[in-house]
Amino acid sequence: MTGLVAGVTIDAARRTLAARFSAAGLDSPDLDGRLLVGHALQLDLTGLVTQGSRLLSPAEAQHLETLASRRLAGEPVARILGAREFWGLPLQLSADTLVPRPDTETVVELALEHLSAAGDLKRRLRIADLGTGSGAILLALLSELPQAHGIGTDISIAALRTARDNARALGLGARAGFVACSYASALAAPFDLIVSNPPYIPSSEIGDLAIDVRDHDPLRALDGGRDGLDAYRALIPQAANLLQPGGAVIVEVGLGQSGDVVTLMTEAGLVTESWAIRADLAGIPRAVGALKKLR
Numbered sequence: 001m002t003g004l005v006a007g008v009t010i011d012a013a014r015r016t017l018a019a020r021f022s023a024a025g026l027d028s029p030d031l032d033g034r035l036l037v038g039h040a041l042q043l044d045l046t047g048l049v050t051q052g053s054r055l056l057s058p059a060e061a062q063h064l065e066t067l068a069s070r071r072l073a074g075e076p077v078a079r080i081l082g083a084r085e086f087w088g089l090p091l092q093l094s095a096d097t098l099v100p101r102p103d104t105e106t107v108v109e110l111a112l113e114h115l116s117a118a119g120d121l122k123r124r125l126r127i128a129d130l131g132t133g134s135g136a137i138l139l140a141l142l143s144e145l146p147q148a149h150g151i152g153t154d155i156s157i158a159a160l161r162t163a164r165d166n167a168r169a170l171g172l173g174a175r176a177g178f179v180a181c182s183y184a185s186a187l188a189a190p191f192d193l194i195v196s197n198p199p200y201i202p203s204s205e206i207g208d209l210a211i212d213v214r215d216h217d218p219l220r221a222l223d224g225g226r227d228g229l230d231a232y233r234a235l236i237p238q239a240a241n242l243l244q245p246g247g248a249v250i251v252e253v254g255l256g257q258s259g260d261v262v263t264l265m266t267e268a269g270l271v272t273e274s275w276a277i278r279a280d281l282a283g284i285p286r287a288v289g290a291l292k293k294l295r
């Protein structure tokens with residue numbers, strides 16, 4: 001394997017990393033190389049372009065080599081950077097938070113569409129995000145809903161700390177609270193909107209996940225029990241109790257789970273409608289919603 005040597009230019013270092021990542025079969029070798037070089041040298045895209053002919057110092061070359069080795073060993077770029085963008089918001093991560101996924105933005109989209117159709121975008125809404133992790137879904141919603149307040153829950157205190165820090169860093173801290181509990185068990189009614197991306201991988205499938213997920217995302221963010229539906233069985237009845245009449249619960253689901261989740265919502269007395277299933281970019285039903293009946 002070709003290492004990076006001091007005295008190569010930034011451009012050459014990017015090309016070398018991209019070639020090594022490509023040879024290792026990584027999905028986005030150019031992007032990964034650019035992000036790691038930018039991170040190691042503290043340069044944004046403009047800096048990388050304008051300083052492309054600058055030579056790496058020995059310390060920079062060594063640092064970059066360490067980051068490249070971690071990537072080649074299967075560690076996701078977001079874990080190496082300790083940060084990931086979600087809904088255009090920069091979020092810090094920790095070992096206790098899932099790396100937020102682009103698919104999860106379907107939950108945010110469906111929630112905003114529902115609120116928009118109901119004429120509620122400017123209302124003083126109360127939102128709960130169950131299993132908030134880095135705070136991704138809650139903070140995306142609060143960034144779009146200027147009058148809304150929200151609570152994120154998680155069983156991981158460390159994840160809640162990261163979520164709280166993200167809320168503060170984004171200027172949303174005054175409208176976001178964080179509570180350690182199992183899903184909504186410590187929350188009191190009423191809520192206008194409850195969202196969740198809970199753990200939903202069947203326990204028996206965890207071992208077959210790609211290495212960047214299995215070895216780097218926290219197990220309690222992934223493991224949904226025997227059939228993957230344990231979290232929905234717990235949180236959907238809780239949500240049904242806590243919602244205002246006309247309020248909505250919107251959850252992310254795994255592959256092939258939307259039918260079972262709709263059934264759980266119906267059994268909890270919620271109303272599911274055709275608007276309330278949203279596919280991700282791959283066409284897989286990814287977000288499922290239901291309403292509490294109006295009295």
Ligand SMILES: C[S@@+](CC[C@H](N)C(=O)[O-])C[C@H]1O[C@@H](n2cnc3c(N)ncnc32)[C@H](O)[C@@H]1O
Pocket residue numbers: 096097098099100101104130131132133134135136137153154155156159181182183196197198199200220221222
């Ligand atoms: C799939 S991750 C989602 C994180 C974040 N909402 C996102 O979309 O990026 C699931 C989260 O649920 C949390 N969790 C697992 N079991 C829980 C429980 N019983 N009550 C509350 N949160 C739980 C995990 O710690 C993890 O942060």
